Amino acid sequence: MMYVIFSFSAQSGTDSGNLSYTVSHKIVTFGNIVLQKGMEDWEIDEKAYEIEYPVRKIAHMTEYFILAVTVSLPFYVYGLRGIWLMLVAGLICVGFACGDEYHQSFVDGRGPSAKDVGIDSIGVFFGIMTVRICCWTVLAPARMMERSRRRWERKRAKQRAHEREMQRRHRKRGSWDEY
Template sequence: MRNRILRWVPASLVMILIFSFSAADGEDSGSTSGVIVEQILKIVEGNRPMAPEKREEMFDRLQFVVRKGAHMTEYAILALALLLAFSQYWRPVWPLAWRGELACFLYACTDELHQRLVPGRSGRFQDVLIDSAGALAGILVGIGILSYIRKKHGNTVGRVRTP
């Protein structure tokens, strides 16, 4: 029983992390990604600073990529954590996949609704699709790992045994 509960801990922690990121107001959220973008621009510029207009344009483009990449990454991690939790209930790989994707999609929907309530933030269905794409990538990686482990160690891996 304890092992069954422990399998839900990683997914719960990732959901709490996503919720806390979404609770940050627009200014805080933008400044977090802005720090990362500034570091990238310093590397790109090297010893040759860009013209201010070009730097601002590149900053905006990079910030979009960093923010959406973060969305995809956090949902890929959530999908992997959900696969771990769900693997105790379903044996075949594909039921794990579609249940994991559905759970991530639904959580992304609630996350975007939550963001609509945060000052300076907006909820967009486009972000739900980006989150779902990240979840799909995580699920494909997770299924590949799980399939490899099950082939190598037999079909009993990934299943909680009840006494």
């Protein structure tokens, strides 16, 4: 995912703008067909131009949402949870966003933007929270069952140890009774 983000950031300002406009145009065209609006080509072009900026920013959030999921999921699975997951995965992803904006300062027609880092951070936050919620609802019941099984095994082991001790005491007492 970092490579994909880096590749998009390496596009010139013109190429990036054209890509955003093309995506916006396809969205408006699709909406026109589905909603049966009957818009003229110039109306579609105008509407595509209007939504280009929000589409670009939603793309930023989506990229970093996916990055946060791909970074935080392995951490969660291997035991990093709670605030530490938020801090570690968040710092990695937001740090990458800062580096990516710095990288854009070297690309023709592009420049760094603190606003974009903020938008990226929103995507990161929602990505990490999605991992936490999904893993908690999917993995937590399995962990609870495993803890319950281990508790039951410890309890059963204590019962067996107690029974062995009682048998030992009974044998010991029985052997003294014979004399």
